[in-house]
Amino acid sequence: MESFNNKRVLITGGLGFIGSNLAIRLVQLGAQVTLVDSLIPEYGGNLWNIEPVKEQVRVNISDVRDEHAMKYLIQGQDFLFNLAGQTSHLDSMQNPYPDLEINARAQLSILEACRHHNPAIKLVFASTRQMYGAPRYLPVDEKHPLAPVDVNGINKMAGEWYHLVYNNVYGIRASVLRLTNTYGPRMRVKDARQTFLGIWIRNILTGQPVLVFGDGRQVRDFNYVDDVVEAMLLCAASDAANGEIFNLGADDPANLQDTAQLLVQAAGQGSFALVPFPPDRKAIDIGDYYADYGKIKATLGWQPAVALQEGLQRTLAYYRTDGAHYWEEADHARS
Amino acid sequence: MESFNNKRVLITGGLGFIGSNLAIRLVQLGAQVTLVDSLIPEYGGNLWNIEPVKEQVRVNISDVRDEHAMKYLIQGQDFLFNLAGQTSHLDSMQNPYPDLEINARAQLSILEACRHHNPAIKLVFASTRQMYGAPRYLPVDEKHPLAPVDVNGINKMAGEWYHLVYNNVYGIRASVLRLTNTYGPRMRVKDARQTFLGIWIRNILTGQPVLVFGDGRQVRDFNYVDDVVEAMLLCAASDAANGEIFNLGADDPANLQDTAQLLVQAAGQGSFALVPFPPDRKAIDIGDYYADYGKIKATLGWQPAVALQEGLQRTLAYYRTDGAHYWEEADHARS
Structure with a gap:
């Protein structure tokens, strides 16, 4: 972790959930951190996310679709953690163009900027399990066929492959993490655009019932955000990660009903209810999912350190304070 | 094949190589054919391609990136053969944006137009083996992992998956053909942007040597264009094709040196030479490739009817006249 001391680090989506947690960690490690974020209200950026390090990072409000801004910001950086993305599956189906522009086109222009203006930079790209679609087998490893079920999954697939092709053809060192459900402090809790755990936690703490879709038997795996940050740092620090795709995953997958129960117990308050799947969500649901994370364990020594129960407790503690x-920001946005 | 009599058929890339051969066949089958083509000089469109049917088809010069034109043209059509594409791998690496706009974004806007204005249409999308990357096993079936080696392969991958997702989520009936090397009358022969066989045939007939890259041992499979047209018609006519991906392929794969020899023999003139791989081509070369086309054979009864030698003879005969x-058009474009 000495790799980051005095290094120049750019984080796209830096005011978002994972980006801000990563920024806090990188500041601790002595890095000079610049955060790029568009602060689009529907996405994950929130200035409060960087409250603990706001005097120690540089914030640049801009959009990854802004080619000129990105071209400037990329120059001179040692590392780029490329985390900005449109994450809502439903939004990608209702209007597919912003998803395409952010998750595919902007990635290409970021890589073109690296190729032409900073080919020695090292990239880590935050991808998603979404492109596996409905699993054909479990746990899902990196060799599982790609079969995205929505526009978001397709565009993220394009975005990650641009990184791999630029690594392989141009030697722009890049690695790809296919994240599963990440949760923890600083996640978006206004709605389910980032993860359903966000809205669950908000509902628990504000006295509204948690709604679990279907029979609640769908299995998921969850990573606490600190574990995801650790994986990103390992990828950035090791050349063994170059050109590689790694799944993240957990040792304790759980079905949604059990997860809701665990959350209610951890909170000591609230309740959940099973409700029918809304049709637009059912059409893009993938059934059970959990990952085999053996490749990143073998290659970089990563494994999750925070179990679900512990992680939920830490998350609840954060949102309680x-x-x-x-x-409240959400309420302002609605008014 | 009665499915097309009096039916309204739109072909994007309709003045191109495969599109024009398809149009000629559809006119024979009694269809009312509209061809959309941008006639961009670097791509495959050529008005001479439809000389035999020019009075029986409607030609609309426009670009698939023109959302408004496409929205209008799609309305009232029974079938859409969606063939317009940027095909040059090298061009996609030199400037990736046109490739993205044509092979990914325009596909999305075509599908959005179908969803909102003609959801009963039936689509066939011309995809490519390119997204398999360097084969991990041979012959390559549709379960082979996707691992594109260039930007073109990534964007085509996105384009085909948009079709599948719109089929699965919205019921816009669509099927995908992953073409391998297609050749025959009306292919682009000005350069290697569409297929290396194009420039080979031009060189043979104009007294220039054919250049074979590397040791000439790379294996390829080739489909004569009439066989590809047949596959497209079968996909359009059968609901068993909806939501499916099919490889095309051949029973007589051949290495490049043997193919060059066959071409020289078939032509009764010319010569070939082995030359080192240009570095930009080597970086995106995929090694040996040939497909398993068992799925489309089992599902739709397709198999190639024209062997390579016969197909090359027919192709040479066309370009001789x-x-x-x-x-010559190429010479004009250069002057």
């Missing part, structure tokens, strides 16, 4: 900065 | 309309 800081929650108003997340859901 | 009509070649000037292909390479």
